[in-house]
Amino acid sequence: MQQLYPLFVAIPLGVAFLILLFPKSLTKLVEVIVAIAEIILLIMVIALIGHEPFSYFIGKWIPPIGITLVSDSISTLLLLLINIVGLLSLLYSFKYMEMYTSKIRFYSLFMLMVAGMSGVVITGDIFNLFVFLEIATISSYALVGFGCEHEELEASFKYMILGSVSSTLILLGIAILYATFGTLNMADLANSILANGINRSVLFAEGLFIMGFGLKGAMVPFHAWLPDAHPSAPAPISAMLSGVLIKACGIYAIIRVVYHVIGMTNITHIILMSLGVLSMVVGVLLAVGQWDFKRLLAYHSISQMGYVMVGIGLATPLGILGALFHLMNHAFFKSLLFLCSGAVEYSTGTRNLKEMGGLFKRMPVTSSSCSIASLSISGIPPFNGFWSKLLIIIALVQAEYYAIAAVTVGVSFLTLVSFIKVQRYSIFGDLPEKLKNIKEVPVLMGTVLVIFAVLCLLSGLLYPFFGNTLLEIARDTVIDQQKYIQLVLQVVP
Amino acid sequence: MGMSLIVKKVTQFVIGLIFLYGINIILFGHLGVGGGFAGGVILTCGFILIMLVFGREKAIQKMRTNVAHFLSCIGALAFLAIALLGYIDGTFFFNFIDHGKEFHLHSAGLIPFADIAISIIIVSAIFTIFVLLVFFGRFVGDAEEYENDEEYVGNIDRNL
Numbered sequence: 238m239q240q241l242y243p244l245f246v247a248i249p250l251g252v253a254f255l256i257l258l259f260p261k262s263l264t265k266l267v268e269v270i271v272a273i274a275e276i277i278l279l280i281m282v283i284a285l286i287g288h289e290p291f292s293y294f295i296g297k298w299i300p301p302i303g304i305t306l307v308s309d310s311i312s313t314l315l316l317l318l319i320n321i322v323g324l325l326s327l328l329y330s331f332k333y334m335e336m337y338t339s340k341i342r343f344y345s346l347f348m349l350m351v352a353g354m355s356g357v358v359i360t361g362d363i364f365n366l367f368v369f370l371e372i373a374t375i376s377s378y379a380l381v382g383f384g385c386e387h388e389e390l391e392a393s394f395k396y397m398i399l400g401s402v403s404s405t406l407i408l409l410g411i412a413i414l415y416a417t418f419g420t421l422n423m424a425d426l427a428n429s430i431l432a433n434g435i436n437r438s439v440l441f442a443e444g445l446f447i448m449g450f451g452l453k454g455a456m457v458p459f460h461a462w463l464p465d466a467h468p469s470a471p472a473p474i475s476a477m478l479s480g481v482l483i484k485a486c487g488i489y490a491i492i493r494v495v496y497h498v499i500g501m502t503n504i505t506h507i508i509l510m511s512l513g514v515l516s517m518v519v520g521v522l523l524a525v526g527q528w529d530f531k532r533l534l535a536y537h538s539i540s541q542m543g544y545v546m547v548g549i550g551l552a553t554p555l556g557i558l559g560a561l562f563h564l565m566n567h568a569f570f571k572s573l574l575f576l577c578s579g580a581v582e583y584s585t586g587t588r589n590l591k592e593m594g595g596l597f598k599r600m601p602v603t604s605s606s607c608s609i610a611s612l613s614i615s616g617i618p619p620f621n622g623f624w625s626k627l628l629i630i631i632a633l634v635q636a637e638y639y640a641i642a643a644v645t646v647g648v649s650f651l652t653l654v655s656f657i658k659v660q661r662y663s664i665f666g667d668l669p670e671k672l673k674n675i676k677e678v679p680v681l682m683g684t685v686l687v688i689f690a691v692l693c694l695l696s697g698l699l700y701p702f703f704g705n706t707l708l709e710i711a712r713d714t715v716i717d718q719q720k721y722i723q724l725v726l727q728v729v730p
Numbered sequence: 731m732g733m734s735l736i737v738k739k740v741t742q743f744v745i746g747l748i749f750l751y752g753i754n755i756i757l758f759g760h761l762g763v764g765g766g767f768a769g770g771v772i773l774t775c776g777f778i779l780i781m782l783v784f785g786r787e788k789a790i791q792k793m794r795t796n797v798a799h800f801l802s803c804i805g806a807l808a809f810l811a812i813a814l815l816g817y818i819d820g821t822f823f824f825n826f827i828d829h830g831k832e833f834h835l836h837s838a839g840l841i842p843f844a845d846i847a848i849s850i851i852i853v854s855a856i857f858t859i860f861v862l863l864v865f866f867g868r869f870v871g872d873a874e875e876y877e878n879d880e881e882y883v884g885n886i887d888r889n890l
Contacts, residue, residue, distance in 0.1 A: 243822035247810060254806040296823040
């Protein structure tokens with residue numbers, strides 16, 4: 238397994254370029270190839286769960302000279318999410334993407350995005366992280382504008398401009414760290430920062446990183462691109478963007494930089510907490526008034542990422558555990574919600590909640606999975622969202638942040654309100670005259686929705702079975718900076 | 731189509747040198763400044779010069795866009811294959827072949843091959859981007875003039 242670690246990037250990258258060589262008539266074959274590639278990746282991640290942490294030296298260059306790949310429990314968690322959501326979105330898109338032309342290019346960009354995100358997650362070199370970040374986001378710019386309609390191109394352009402600004406900020410931060418310490422290896426950087434203390438250049442770089450990665454992760458002052466970009470993309474891509482991209486490129490990168498490279502300080506703690514609270518509150522307030530189904534979901538992504546950020550910023554073990562758990566749960570229920578909105582759009586041709594109603598009679602599978610996802614995101618027991626929100630709130634109370642805990646509960650209530658609205662206007666109520674003849678989505682799409690719904694239920698209930706091997710060890714990895722440094726630097730191949 | 735006879739004749743003399751210079755930069759990238767990217771850009775500049783001087787039809791004849799598309803995929807796959815070849819000696823990207831003598835062409839193992847793969851991607855990708863801008867940029871800019879020009883639209887269909 239250790240030897241095969243670079244294949245997490247190499248397989249999707251190779252498939253992305255290979256399938257472009259096929260002519261349009263072989264689209265079915267291409268679908269088989271990408272599905273097999275994703276299944277192989279998923280099997281590899283599952284084999285990685287519970288594996289001892291290790292580092293992999295590319296080209297046998299010992300760090301800090303060469304590029305190092307690091308496998309620890311947090312990267313395994315993110316890889317697992319990327320590949321589960323990736324595989325299911327891919328299966329969903331086989332039917333869904335028939336609305337669009339040139340499916341092969343879609344799969345190619347999709348695999349490039351998966352390659353970029355996997356690269357961000359497995360690398361131990363900060364410049365390498367930037368390169369993979371660019372691969373993931375540039376392919377996502379193209380995917381957001383995939384429909385080539387007026388609105389989609391505008392959203393894609395806006396996303397591209399803001400994304401480029403954030404990339405420039407990140408690159409500037411990397412340049413400052415490199416100028417100060419002369420190394421790009423994250424563990425080596427952490428070592429130098431530990432030895433020299435946090436001086437002004439490090440603080441400046443950290444500010445740039447929080448801004449840059451915060452923009453990729455759509456924290457509130459930097460969120461403007463997300464409500465345009467996520468609704469404009471095709472539904473499977475919305476699920477990927479909201480389900481994993483903002484986590485791998487935003488939250489994960491912030492965790493790595495803040496906890497492992499620079500080290501958690503009091504000021505960072507305050508900044509991350511305030512970013513989190515702000516995202517939580519502003520996101521949900523903007524979401525309540527939306528009538529566009531996907532746009533509403535996009536605002537909720539901002540709000541839910543606020544929860545994760547509060548947990549990360551809290552920096553207590555329970556807070557981090559809650560944040561990681563919520564990150565995982567959000568990947569499941571938000572992907573499911575976006576795929577449901579896609580299914581509704583596939584059948585009814587509209588995203589406007591006012592034009593829907595009574596879909597339960599015509600589309601039982603979509604409607605019931607949409608209900609499960611809504612209950613999960615609103616934090617109703619026994620679905621997964623409840624448990625992770627509960628953990629975050631308990632952690633806040635334990636750390637004596639009573640006001641923030643109260644805000645968290647209030648935001649959860651507003652989330653419930655806005656999803657009751659969604660239920661009322663889309664699933665229940667009267668079926669409009671012109672939607673009398675709609676049909677349930679094809680079997681494959683329905684199966685994907687059901688699998689996600691089952692995941693939403695099980696990831697909450699089965700926590701005692703997987704919590705230890707997946708999440709609690711990831712929490713220990715996040716907290717232990719020394720262990721990370723040792724893992725990369727002290728090991729001789 | 732294209733520019734005056736003087737420019738065409740001078741270009742015919744110069745173009746070979748430009749290509750040679752680009753290939754030189756690619757092959758000696760591991761010894762001096764340059765490499766696959768810089769050399770690839772110089773090669774593309776040669777194609778762009780052909781396009782400017784002889785008109786776009788001529789340049790498209792030299793390298794059609796679907797060929798360019800094919801080449802860029804092949805280049806990327808070749809680069810990936812070089813990385814995977816490292817597994818022969820156990821590690822991804824391992825430079826396993828003989829490193830040769832210092833300061834000679836044969837002195838860096840796999841690096842020159844990686845440079846060649848990169849240059850293939852760069853030439854085909856930048857050329858494709860340029861051609862697309864030339865065709866579609868014109869189409870958007872003078873939309874009224876070209877929208878109904880069937881010959882022009884047909885040209886795009888044939889070439890892309």
